[in-house]
Amino acid sequence: MTKRILTRLGTSVLVLWGAVTVSFTALHLTPGNVVDVLIGSSIVTPEVRAQIIADYGLDRPLPVQYATYLGRVLRGDLGQSYQLHESVATAIGTQLGPSLQLAGATLLVTVVVSTTLALLTARRRRWIRGLSSGLELVGVSIPTFWAAILLLTVFSFQLGWFPAVGADGWSGLVLPVIATSIPITTMLTQLMRESLELTLEEPFVLTARSRGMSDLGVRLRHALRHALVPAVTLLGWVVGLLVGSMVAVEQIFSRQGIGQLTLAAVTGKDLPVVMGVVLVTAVLYVVVNIVIDLLYLVIDPRLRSAA
Amino acid sequence: MRARVGVGAASAVLALITLAALAPGLLTGGPPDQADALAALEGPSAAHWFGTDANGRDVFTRVVYGAAPSLLAGLGATALAVTVGTALGLLAALGGRVLDEVVMRLVEVVLALPTLLLALLVITVTGPGTVNVILAIALYTAPSYARLVRAQTMVIRRAGYVEAATSLGLSQGRIILRHVLPNAFEPLLVLATIEVGIALVAAASLSYLGLGPQPPAPEWGAMLSGGRDYFSVAWWIAIFPGVAITLTVLSITVVGRHLQRRIS
């Protein structure tokens, strides 16, 4: 157990350090003078230029610059966006709320829908499984941004059921959540159904049935927990995918959020913001992985005693 | 039986798309950027099967010509990622403890960043364009191949048939060449087939966001982006490229899974 925790901590530190290094490298790989890269397309006074050079230690050798940057990040200083005229931390902070809302709602919908679907379709009649695996195939193949456009057109423009642009509150959340959920739900359903089907072949399931347990009881009490193990493994990947699909979805539904912020930063070459987002998502990754480890321990007692 | 029909249909779609990519002229007439201002935003008809866009360009012709850059991005990114990933994975699995640690930590760091975000970072640095999109996608998919190749190689090195070959008296080099590598590659190649579809969608997403090939180049993602503003008046501009992407990915997935089932 202790070894596991230490390994996890070590990896976490490494990932964060790696993300800082990746950002620093990106800054220096971008063609052009580093000061110009940081400023991007905005125009600043010579005083501000001098300030940037001093802040980043740009007049000093590269290793010192790296150490300076690392030190600033460690203090929680993600730098300044000269295009937004605010600090990167503030910019990200104000956009984080709506994105977390979208991500949380998507995760919830995904888990509930895929668990239900997997439980209902695993080892059922051929046509049920055929139908659901057909739908899943389409689900994983549809690009999220296209699904978002279709949803917006049909349900907002044509039918007028949901607000088209940038509405806050629950009604504005429905379509974006559906769009981001489609690929994740289908992947998760597939995975959980496959592992449920494998589990239902196991001898202990036969034992449970031979005690007089009903089919539903066996699925809920025994098989589901076994099927959750691979699903939890997928969680890290799911969060990564979520962050990615948010970029397009937020843009299409004109929602505020990290995705929009990032996209604007990429197109406007606002490198400090892009670097900030990279660092924040690295922290997210670390947190998610700690959650995953804890979930494993909750689900599988064999890991608890393998300490 | 039904599965075979599906695989057949998917193969046919892939053949058609490959044809469109290699010889678009065989499927459609005029060049993809031939504008006809008088025929702008016309719906599907006998003359224009998929209608025309805001500049009066034939959507069908553009979808056909769009196959090449889209397929190229998917195939290119996957090929690059498989090559780099395999090299790294083998290095980690066979190159000793130190190399293994270094490579795998590197892989871990790259995998920690959300896929699209990493691509965006690359494009912020390099600027938009087809080649840069391929590079960006390959950079973030390569580590997962590295991880797979390493895991696969490690498992196979401990397999019963490798021990059997050792006790038969075969040399380590021969065992790796004859038994370990072929068995590690088969599942990898199948996975790569499916991943071509995923890379294709990723490339289209980047183009849609305006970071891929720049207009007026006919590329499915970019066409969708152009069609978005006219959606309420001319649905066909965004529908057909989207259908093209979905069908391509669907067919790749169907064929890939069929291969997967065949080897297992």
Place this chain on the structure above:
Amino acid sequence: MSVPVVEVADLHVSFGPVAAVRGVSLAVHPGECVALVGESGSGKSVTARTLLGLTGEQAEVSATRLRIEGLDASGFSERQWRSVRGRRIGFVLQDALVSLDSLRPVGKEIAETLRLHRAVPRDAVRGRVLELLTEVGVPEPERRARQYPHELSGGLRQRALIASAIACHPRLLIADEPTTALDVTVQAQILRLLGERKRAGTALLLISHDLAVVAELADRILVMKDGVVVESGPAQRVLREPEHPYTRGLLAAIPTAAAKGARLSDPAAPPLRRAPAGEVVIEARDLARSFRGHRAVDGVSFELRAGETLGIVGESGSGKTTTARLVLGLLAPDRGSVAIDGQPWAGLTPRRRRELRRHIQVVYQDPLSSFDPRFTVRRILAEALDVGGRPRGEAVRLLEQVGLDAGVLDRRPLRLSGGQRQRVAIARALAPRPRVIVCDEPVSALDVSIQAQVLDLLAELQAELGVAYLFISHHLGVVQHVSDRVLVMKDGRVVESGDVHQVLTAPTAAYTRELLAAVPQLDTTASLVRRAS
């Protein structure tokens, strides 16, 4: 006579075009043990599952009579079946490690049966679980109930599984291979426990591939083959005076000391003529090897001579397989040395090691995993012939030697039967013309009749080629049948060694005696059969 607990007549079960059970009739009375014996695919497990309504949706079941405690069960709904399962009929499968839910404490698994049938009031469940655990001989029930299957030993796990099956006092207990995968001493304990249930009045339907295992418990035996009961009758009659040739074959195929030198698959054939033992081919001196502080092998020494068979017998964890890997030079010893043909492994260049490997080959328990899945039999043999410097064309001759024809050359091992696979593995081992073959549980995964054929083949090859065997097995009968000398291992040490007859008839070590006492005995009958034929 009392009403049978279960009674079935002319039972047919088919899965699509496959008829798994054809016309089976049986009845089990209270306090009686009926054994259903057969090799894999005989339909014995399917028959048992029919009695619980657990054959699955794809199965087509028909019977002229299917009665459970006098009730007609042929038209039972799923709901009615559920009230039978666990309450009227308990069911025990083999290997509790996979037959109990690995993610739940065993106490909860036992409680599940009680809760499902509301056998005791809710607040009494816990107490009853502890009582049950005590009843099946699990010490410290409070602690064990909280533990997970992987935390219990094989014997305790199997006891817990039995406790969950008898929780509601079912009138019938069906045990499907309840002792397979258990060590022989643990097997004896579990059989004793089942015997206690029988004496307490529970009817027992025992399913096994092993006649010896059922011999002690069964009142009546039904022998099944290809979905049909070929012979049935009182246990003593079936074991001593089998009428059907298949039963006779099965009994004759059981390897024992008495059958030494004879062919198991054909007792009438003339015995083999063997050359006397030659020079030393393996010399192992004071071998020791630890894994993470655990001494897997500790101070093992032996000699093996050309044309001779040395058996190593022991239960799981005794260090048998580690010894084999040390001898094969796949593992370096912490202490001691192994010499093949007078040449020690230690200090050899990789090239010289490879050359030495030719002289010592190996046959594993699971041949399938020892073949590259992409290779056909032709390529498997070609690779081995190359190593031995022999032309690839000799593959056909090798196959002939192991009793296979050239037709299998272009097949992959996955498409071969278990017996055929093991023959290909033997052919591969023979290809470099080794002086000695290490056989690591080579017949443990095979049915008795196939096991007999493979053991016969090994004996013939030894007589013909003068090859030496280091024969590792957990099965005393098999070791007794094939070996000239034997090592008995326990916890990494050799507790006793010497002439096989001497060691296994007049053991000096307490452990050997314990082991022998645990083995289900059948030899008197088997020898009777052999004399009769």
